[in-house]
Amino acid sequence: MENALKVGTLFRNASHPIERIFELCGKSSMEVLGLANSPNVDVDTLKVRVTTGPSLKMPQISCARASTIQIIMFERPLPNRMQYISLNPISLALGDKAEKTMHAPGSVDAEEERQEIEKKQKIQELVEKLKFHTVAQHQLTQKEGALPRIVNQINCSWEVHKLLQRNISLVGTRSRRSLSVSERVVESATTMRDWVLMAIWQLITLYIYPIIRRGFIIGLICHRFAAEALLLVLEWRAKPDYAALKDISATAQQVEIRLQQFCYWPMQYVTLRKRKNDWESVTTSHPDYIRFYNSLWLVANDVIIGIALGHYIIDNSAWVAETISEILSTYSIAALQRTITWLMDWPAGLKLNNELAAFLGDLFLWVIDHWSSEFCYSASKAVN
Amino acid sequence: MILLGCIEALRPVLPHVIWFIGFSSFAGASMPIAIFSDLLSILTMHIYSFYVASARIFNWQYTILTSLFHLFRGKKHNVLRQRIDSCDYDLDQLLLGTILFTLLFFLLPTVIVFYLTFATARMAIISLKAILDTMLACLNHFPLFALMLRLKDSQRLPGSSLFYLLRIALTRNRWHLF
Numbered sequence: 001m002e003n004a005l006k007v008g009t010l011f012r013n014a015s016h017p018i019e020r021i022f023e024l025c026g027k028s029s030m031e032v033l034g035l036a037n038s039p040n041v042d043v044d045t046l047k048v049r050v051t052t053g054p055s056l057k058m059p060q061i062s063c064a065r066a067s068t069i070q071i072i073m074f075e076r077p078l079p080n081r082m083q084y085i086s087l088n089p090i091s092l093a094l095g096d097k098a099e100k101t102m103h104a105p106g107s108v109d110a111e112e113e114r115q116e117i118e119k120k121q122k123i124q125e126l127v128e129k130l131k132f133h134t135v136a137q138h139q140l141t142q143k144e145g146a147l148p149r150i151v152n153q154i155n156c157s158w159e160v161h162k163l164l165q166r167n168i169s170l171v172g173t174r175s176r177r178s179l180s181v182s183e184r185v186v187e188s189a190t191t192m193r194d195w196v197l198m199a200i201w202q203l204i205t206l207y208i209y210p211i212i213r214r215g216f217i218i219g220l221i222c223h224r225f226a227a228e229a230l231l232l233v234l235e236w237r238a239k240p241d242y243a244a245l246k247d248i249s250a251t252a253q254q255v256e257i258r259l260q261q262f263c264y265w266p267m268q269y270v271t272l273r274k275r276k277n278d279w280e281s282v283t284t285s286h287p288d289y290i291r292f293y294n295s296l297w298l299v300a301n302d303v304i305i306g307i308a309l310g311h312y313i314i315d316n317s318a319w320v321a322e323t324i325s326e327i328l329s330t331y332s333i334a335a336l337q338r339t340i341t342w343l344m345d346w347p348a349g350l351k352l353n354n355e356l357a358a359f360l361g362d363l364f365l366w367v368i369d370h371w372s373s374e375f376c377y378s379a380s381k382a383v384n
Numbered sequence: 385m386i387l388l389g390c391i392e393a394l395r396p397v398l399p400h401v402i403w404f405i406g407f408s409s410f411a412g413a414s415m416p417i418a419i420f421s422d423l424l425s426i427l428t429m430h431i432y433s434f435y436v437a438s439a440r441i442f443n444w445q446y447t448i449l450t451s452l453f454h455l456f457r458g459k460k461h462n463v464l465r466q467r468i469d470s471c472d473y474d475l476d477q478l479l480l481g482t483i484l485f486t487l488l489f490f491l492l493p494t495v496i497v498f499y500l501t502f503a504t505a506r507m508a509i510i511s512l513k514a515i516l517d518t519m520l521a522c523l524n525h526f527p528l529f530a531l532m533l534r535l536k537d538s539q540r541l542p543g544s545s546l547f548y549l550l551r552i553a554l555t556r557n558r559w560h561l562f
Contacts, residue, residue: 072547075539083539090541250513250520254418257524258411286540294529302412302523309416310409317406321398332428336505343497352494360498364434371430 016279018163021156024282026149030160034063076158079280082289084155087147090287159279220266227259261295268292333372340364414523421516428509435506442499445488452485 022028034048051060061069077083234246234256246252272292275285313320344361346352401423409416425432454460455478460471473481533540 077539081537081540083537084542085539086542089543250418250421250517251415254414254520254524290530290533290541294527297529298524298526299412301528302414303410305523306409306411306413306415309413310406313402313406313409313416317399317402321402324402325398328427332431336431339501343501347497350493350497352497353491356491356494357497360438360494364498367434368430 016277020279020282021160024152025156026152074154076161077155079155079158082280082286084286085151087151090290156279224263224266227263231256231259231263258299261299265292265295333368337365337368340368412523414520417516417520417523421513421520424509424513424516431502431505431509435502438495438499438502442495445492445495449485449488449492452481452488455481456485 032047034050036050037052048061048063048066059071061071063069074085077085234252235244237244246256268288269292272285272289275282275289340361343352344357405416405419405423408419451461454468455473458470458473458478459468461467462469530541
């Protein structure tokens with residue numbers, strides 16, 4: 001058995017290079033630790049002996065050399081279901097890549113920004129000083145230092161187990177002899193149908209699939225170009241300190257978010273596809289996977305809710321329009337006018353300066369009148 | 385009368401706008417919300433401009449009052465060192481400054497009242513827009529998939545590792561820690 005592990009018989013037909021797993025686990029090869037359920041066989045003093053059975057809830061482990069034994073039992077995470085264990089909580093937020101928008105030097109904003117940065121640095125220094133006063137942080141012990149590797153070993157255990165189980169029959173047996181002629185005939189007759197299906201499938205994948213693929217890629221590239229152009233328009237500023245279109249309008253911002261998502265998806269998808277070239281136990285890309293499908297789901301949800309909402313709005317457009325204009329005229333114009341008139345006439349017993357109140361109130365009332373009539377004028381012009 | 389006419393004139397246009405918003409929502413529910421938020425800020429532009437005007441007036445009056453108050457106390461604001469220095473004013477300077485201070489101080493309540501009115505109106509609009517923005521943020525960034533994963537298979541979202549001490553059994557002379 002040990003020999004087989006050393007020669008590598010047990011790792012035959014692995015889907016990916018086994019060295020990757022060894023690298024993850026921090027070992028150069030696998031070893032046999034001991035024997036299980038074989039009480040009559042002698043074992044080395046260094047090796048362990050394990051007894052398991054349906055009556056025993058936990059495995060009985062003994063070792064001739066060890067005085068105390070600590071057993072940690074764990075549920076094996078299934079990598080094909082993307083389960084894994086980790087020492088740190090999974091982080092679904094994107095890394096702190098928020099680009100710092102520096103304002104033009106010399107402007108008021110730049111000055112404020114500089115002060116903010118200085119303040120942050122001061123706080124950071126204070127925090128550093130504070131660390132001297134806390135309980136001294138001890139060095140990681142050897143066992144604690146090994147924890148990440150152990151976690152990786154646990155994550156890899158299921159796949160290695162599968163691989164070993166598949167290859168266990170190769171230990172101690174010769175390879176099969178080749179088939180005789182009659183066996184070959186029988187085999188080819190039984191697999192004829194599969195062969196025809198295979199040929200048709202190959203035809204499709206060879207001739208039709210590349211065309212579809214090419215078309216899809218061209219479409220994606222055109223789409224990307226259009227999206228980038230629109231993004232440039234949204235990002236455009238007349239001057240460096242002026243606000244861009246996306247800062248003013250919520251609609252522009254929303255369009256920008258969607259376009260960025262559309263630009264980002266193909267790249268994300270390609271990186272996720274690369275996951276297939278590695279063992280499933282490698283867990284670094286799982287947060288990316290969750291993020292990608294989360295954004296897909298959100299967009300799908302958004303569209304579904306949007307269709308329902310759109311139907312409602314279109315069906316009731318007259319009523320919705322009437323309500324909106326009613327609310328607007330009552331609250332933004334009539335209520336404001338009433339409030340200003342009230343303010344001009346000693347509100348709540350407060351003796352204001354009559355002349356100034358009258359001046360300000362008349363000014364604002366005049367602007368409201370002008371605005372609403374101008375509004376009407378342009379609106380009625382647009383209709384006629 | 386002008387007001388009524390305005391609503392009458394606006395009425396035929398609004399259904400078209402609403403119809404457009406309805407069609408935009410086929411690109412996702414976040415689109416009509418965003419457009420509605422923009423529409424709100426366009427239609428209440430007069431309130432925004434009133435707010436800016438009254439805030440400007442209030443700010444002028446406030447800065448003039450603070451500097452005149454320093455004069456009243458015989459102090460002045462040193463711009464170079466960012467601090468208050470004492471200063472010897474002449475009699476006519478003090479007299480004129482005090483008269484101006486009194487005048488402006490008695491005009492202050494009127495300006496404050498107007499400023500507060502428009503600030504409240506603007507605040508109401510901002511909070512409305514904040515509600516719309518919150519809805520947008522929920523639609524854009526809600527961790528729906530992660531929550532569903534948590535329900536379906538919580539092992540895919542590991543927090544960290546926890547060890548439970550199960551049972552201590554004494555067999556022969558060895559401690560087995562489970």
